[in-house]
Amino acid sequence: MPATERSRDAAEVHADTGPALRRRPIRWLPAQLQATRMETHLARTLVFEVPGWSGHAAGQHVDVRLTAEDGYTAQRSYSVASRSGPDQFELTVQRVSGGEVSTYLTETMLPGDRLEVRGPLGGWFQWTARLRGPVLLLGGGSGVVPLMAMLRERTHSDSDSPFRLIYSARTPDHVIYTGELHQLAQAHPDIPITRLYTRAGLPDDTREPGRLRIEDLPTPAHGGTVGATRVYVCGPTGFVEHAAQLLVDRGFTPSDIRTERFGS
Amino acid sequence: MSVISRGFGAGHSNGGGGRLPPGQHETHDFPVLSTGPTPQVDRSTWALNITDLEGSVTRWNWPDLMRAPSEDFTVDIHCVTKWSRLDTTWRGVRVNALLGKLADEAEYALIRCYGGYTTNLPMGDLVDRDAWIAYKYEGTDLKPPHGGPARLVVPHLYLWKSAKWINGIELRRDDQPGFWETHGYHAYGDPWLEQRYAGD
Numbered sequence: 529m530p531a532t533e534r535s536r537d538a539a540e541v542h543a544d545t546g547p548a549l550r551r552r553p554i555r556w557l558p559a560q561l562q563a564t565r566m567e568t569h570l571a572r573t574l575v576f577e578v579p580g581w582s583g584h585a586a587g588q589h590v591d592v593r594l595t596a597e598d599g600y601t602a603q604r605s606y607s608v609a610s611r612s613g614p615d616q617f618e619l620t621v622q623r624v625s626g627g628e629v630s631t632y633l634t635e636t637m638l639p640g641d642r643l644e645v646r647g648p649l650g651g652w653f654q655w656t657a658r659l660r661g662p663v664l665l666l667g668g669g670s671g672v673v674p675l676m677a678m679l680r681e682r683t684h685s686d687s688d689s690p691f692r693l694i695y696s697a698r699t700p701d702h703v704i705y706t707g708e709l710h711q712l713a714q715a716h717p718d719i720p721i722t723r724l725y726t727r728a729g730l731p732d733d734t735r736e737p738g739r740l741r742i743e744d745l746p747t748p749a750h751g752g753t754v755g756a757t758r759v760y761v762c763g764p765t766g767f768v769e770h771a772a773q774l775l776v777d778r779g780f781t782p783s784d785i786r787t788e789r790f791g792s
Numbered sequence: 793m794s795v796i797s798r799g800f801g802a803g804h805s806n807g808g809g810g811r812l813p814p815g816q817h818e819t820h821d822f823p824v825l826s827t828g829p830t831p832q833v834d835r836s837t838w839a840l841n842i843t844d845l846e847g848s849v850t851r852w853n854w855p856d857l858m859r860a861p862s863e864d865f866t867v868d869i870h871c872v873t874k875w876s877r878l879d880t881t882w883r884g885v886r887v888n889a890l891l892g893k894l895a896d897e898a899e900y901a902l903i904r905c906y907g908g909y910t911t912n913l914p915m916g917d918l919v920d921r922d923a924w925i926a927y928k929y930e931g932t933d934l935k936p937p938h939g940g941p942a943r944l945v946v947p948h949l950y951l952w953k954s955a956k957w958i959n960g961i962e963l964r965r966d967d968q969p970g971f972w973e974t975h976g977y978h979a980y981g982d983p984w985l986e987q988r989y990a991g992d
Contacts, residue, residue, distance in 0.1 A: 553991040558795045591874075591988075593815075595794060596802035603815040603874050628801055636799045643797045649989060651975030652827055765824040769937055772829035782829045783908060789824055 556593060556644045557581060561637055562616070567704040571622040571670060572634040573609060576645070583612035584648030586655050586681040587674045587760065587788075590619070593644040594629060604629045607674035607762075607788075608648065611681055620704060622670035653760065653788040657685035661755030664746065665693045666771050668763025672697075672704055674788060675762060683716055696724045696740055696767065740771050748780045756781060762788040811868055812876050813983035819875040824937045827971065831906040831957050835941050840925065841904075841960045844894050852890065857925065857942065860885040865924065867947035869954070870983040882945055884926030888919040891961070895919045900967045903944060904960030911955050911970035912979070913946065915963070921948055925958060950981040950988070 559576040566572050584590075589607045610618035623634040637643075655663065655678040663682075665675040672695050682691050697703045703723060713721050724744055725737045735744075749757045759780055761771050768789045775785050807818030840852040852860075862885045870876045888895065898915045917923065926945045927934050934940035939956030946953050952972050962968075973979050978987040986992060 554989055594797040594800045596800045596804065597796055598802040600802060600804055601815075602800075602804070602806060602817060605873055628804060632797070632800050637797070638799075641798045642795050644795050649976060652971075765937070769824065769830060776829050782831075785828050787826060787828055789826075 554646045554649070555580075556646045558642055559645045560642050561639050563639055564637075567620060567706075568622075568702055570634070570702070571620055571704045573618050573620045574633060574637065575616065575618050577616050578645060579615055581615050581617060581645075583614055584608050584617065585612065586677040587653045588648035588650045589674070590617070590645045590647035591649060592619075592629070592633075593646075594632060595644070602629050605649070607677065609673045609677055611677065611684055620670070620673045620676075622704070650788075653762070653786050655681065655758075655760065657681060657687040657689075659687075659758070660689060662690040662749050662757045663692070664757050664759045665691065666696075666740075666745075666759065666761045666763075666775070667693070668696045668740075668767030668771070669698070669702070670704060671761075671763030671767065671788070671790070673762075675760060676705055676708075678760065679712065679719070683712060683719070691719045692722075692746065693719070694722045694724065694740075694744065696726060696763070698727045699725055700730055740767070740774060742774050742778055745774060745778045747778065748784075756784050759785045760788075761785060763790075765789045808876060808878060811878055813870055814986045815988075816870055816874055816876040816983065819877055821875075822877060822880075822938065823871065823873070823875060825871065825873060825952075826907075826937075826956065827909065828907060830936045832936060833906050833941055833957060833959075838941050839959060840890075840942070842891065842894060843960065843962045845897055845963055845965065850894070854941070857885060857927070861889055863924075865922070865945075867922070867945065869945075869947055869951050872950040872952055872977065872981070872983075872988050876983075881930050882924065882926040883928035884924035884942070884945060887923040887925060887944070887961075890925065891919060891963075894963060898963035898965065900964045902962040902964055902968045902970060903955045903958060904962060905955050906957040906959050909955060909957070909971050911953050912968055912973055913949070913953055914967070914980070917946060917949065918961075921946070948982070950978075950983050952977065953981055 557578050557580050559578040562577050563575040589605050593603045595601045606619045608617050609620040621630050621633040624630045667675045726739050729737050761768050768787050835854045838854045842850040864883050866881050868878045901913050903911045923946045925942050927942045943956045944954050944958050978992050981987050
């Protein structure tokens with residue numbers, strides 16, 4: 529399917545204007561690693577060249593397939609971190625203890641090595657610049673990755689949707705995209721970025737370290753000219769379950785809260 | 793065409809000893825997947841509405857469900873996000889015990905849930921194969937993040953068909969795609985045929 533048609537389908541699905549079923553199989557494409565960046569001691573961004581990749585909507589994910597020399601294969605899903613563009617994308621992967629795929633991607637894989645991908649996948653947890661209205665992004669740990677794709681789309685498109693990011697990490701040393709988030713805050717003072725630490729923060733923090741609390745959340749915008757706040761929550765299951773309940777308690781409408789979780 | 797990933801673990805195993813569908817790996821956790829906040833549903837107000845082809849509604853409340861014949865069952869479950877969990881134990885009521893003759897004329901069912909989630913299945917998969925309304929998981933009441941008070945369990949299809957927080961079964965002559973089925977996922981979802989996405 530050509531890129532323009534696919535992105536239109538995604539927008540239609542997102543606007544809930546009706547089913548847009550994709551009938552043809554989504555093909556596996558070879559992807560070659562071009563470059564890598566360590567984001568933290570555990571998280572690595574991988575830049576892939578993927579001939580035939582037609583782009584994606586911010587928040588969507590891809591399936592990754594690794595094949596060993598003896599034919600053994602393993603598949604996992606990862607959120608796309610980069611803005612949409614043809615023939616390339618970036619993933620950011622955090623190493624999971626004992627995780628053979630995340631360990632390969634963060635430690636073993638070198639530029640020039642290859643794997644297979646297919647996508648983009650997921651028509652629900654996505655944001656496109658044509659959507660108006662305020663957006664609250666709530667990320668826990670590496671759940672920030674699809675939210676970063678949305679922030680990058682927001683700041684590189686002509687969108688003026690009010691955006692806000694609340695990012696919960698274990699310590700300042702676990703903050704993925706730390707430099708880029710500081711640059712983004714400087715270039716876009718209208719986009720508040722809040723870092724919350726669950727284990728230990730900085731010496732002058734006024735907030736005690738700990739999991740997300742209801743007072744960490746803003747109050748929702750309702751109706752009027754701006755429209756209701758659309759909320760995207762991504763992180764480990766415990767974080768998402770907790771955060772989504774706090775959002776409901778804070779007055780956000782359940783149908784405006786979109787969640788994406790990873791549990792294993 | 794085979795793309796080899798240099799240095800990737802030859803000799804590894806996805807686990808499962810032959811019980812894993814293609815592309816799956818075994819987990820010992822029970823990950824949670826849902827599209828929004830977990831609905832908090834009290835058993836005292838819980839209801840399952842069965843709508844027949846004429847639009848008549850049969851309403852089952854919690855005591856009704858408890859009076860229906862229930863059974864313990866052990867099944868393998870397979871999530872489209874690639875994890876599988878083997879030998880999960882549940883207690884619940886067979887769907888065909890709830891539907892009885894209502895199912896005879898219907899070709900499809902659209903499952904409705906608290907929170908607005910929907911999913912579609914062919915009628916035969918609900919009444920001729922193993923399918924339950926489950927309310928206990930591993931010996932204890934099913935917790936809300938995993939679909940409590942009650943969820944559908946249809947182990948031969950990907951787990952998004954096993955709708956959590958079920959509160960309705962709409963019997964239909966035509967196939968009406970549900971939530972994920974309108975967001976790019978496969979209409980049927982057989983894990984052994986790896987029917988993950990529309991077109992697979």
